[in-house]
Amino acid sequence: MNRLEGKIAIVTGASAGIGKASAILFAKEGAVLGLVDIDDAAGEAVAGQINREGGKARYLHADVASADELETAINVFAKDFGGIDVLYNNAGGATPRDAHLLEMPLDEFDRAIGLNLFGPFVACRFAIPYMQERGGGSIINTASIRSMIGTSGADGYTAAKGGVVTLTRALALQCAPKRIRVNAIAPGAVLTERVRALMDQGNDSGPDEKMVNRHLLGLGEPEDVAPVALFLASDDSRWITGQILPVDGGASAN
Numbered sequence: 001m002n003r004l005e006g007k008i009a010i011v012t013g014a015s016a017g018i019g020k021a022s023a024i025l026f027a028k029e030g031a032v033l034g035l036v037d038i039d040d041a042a043g044e045a046v047a048g049q050i051n052r053e054g055g056k057a058r059y060l061h062a063d064v065a066s067a068d069e070l071e072t073a074i075n076v077f078a079k080d081f082g083g084i085d086v087l088y089n090n091a092g093g094a095t096p097r098d099a100h101l102l103e104m105p106l107d108e109f110d111r112a113i114g115l116n117l118f119g120p121f122v123a124c125r126f127a128i129p130y131m132q133e134r135g136g137g138s139i140i141n142t143a144s145i146r147s148m149i150g151t152s153g154a155d156g157y158t159a160a161k162g163g164v165v166t167l168t169r170a171l172a173l174q175c176a177p178k179r180i181r182v183n184a185i186a187p188g189a190v191l192t193e194r195v196r197a198l199m200d201q202g203n204d205s206g207p208d209e210k211m212v213n214r215h216l217l218g219l220g221e222p223e224d225v226a227p228v229a230l231f232l233a234s235d236d237s238r239w240i241t242g243q244i245l246p247v248d249g250g251a252s253a254n
């Protein structure tokens, strides 16, 4: 308990799935939470739940593909709460028309990059100066099993997540002197509502049978990833930076 006592954390994509589970866990561990999403009703509901349960959270609308919206949200949280210690760049996912590169509309590539790579890139840019003022911090980016092994079906998304891996390592180097750690979680298939829907539709950008069978421990739940995000956010991981941590039920080892 209280592993994030006194910490101010921002979670993007906090209205659903892994982001929601992590925000709720971070709040239980004492963090003050700034929640970012585009699903305002669900985001307000998560903030309401945290506040009712004795935590402290505020929700703000920001599309992570928009530098202006992200900058505004991060500045408001930092001023309201008195700084930023943790940034969890969680918002992401395969965009609707993503597919094999020979088949997908080319403008979908920009959407995939905007959501999955530009978002974390600019969030880091706006949050790092606030972390520096606090004497350090922890950034958690979100890669994917698709950035660790060869897969097909969502080539824009996969390329963007590969960028997240290299961005994480580069930033770890640059931020270590500022005592800011930068790591990434690479989830395997996690049964969020979005992923369940893709699987029900037989959509290629969700896990296919081959991918499902790789998971030695079965498919995951958001609550399987949230404690790993907590570990990376907390001082328990104080000597870890620049790492890409697969949280995938053994899928990338199989």
Ligand SMILES: NC(=O)c1ccc[n+]([C@@H]2O[C@H](COP(=O)([O-])OP(=O)(O)OC[C@H]3O[C@@H](n4cnc5c(N)ncnc54)[C@H](O)[C@@H]3O)[C@@H](O)[C@H]2O)c1
Pocket: 012, 013, 014, 015, 016, 017, 018, 019, 036, 037, 038, 039, 062, 063, 064, 065, 090, 091, 092, 093, 094, 115, 142, 143, 144, 145, 186, 187, 188, 189, 190, 191, 192, 193, 194, 195, 222
């Ligand atoms: N679920 C999986 O199987 C899986 C596997 C590998 C990686 N991931 C990654 O984990 C992260 C979370 O995935 P999830 O399955 O929990 O997703 P999810 O779809 O359940 O939740 C994503 C949240 O992000 C929000 N969001 C979407 N676009 C946004 C935008 N432009 N700006 C701000 N918020 C936005 C959504 O409204 C939603 O609340 C993503 O980065 C995803 O790529 C998930």
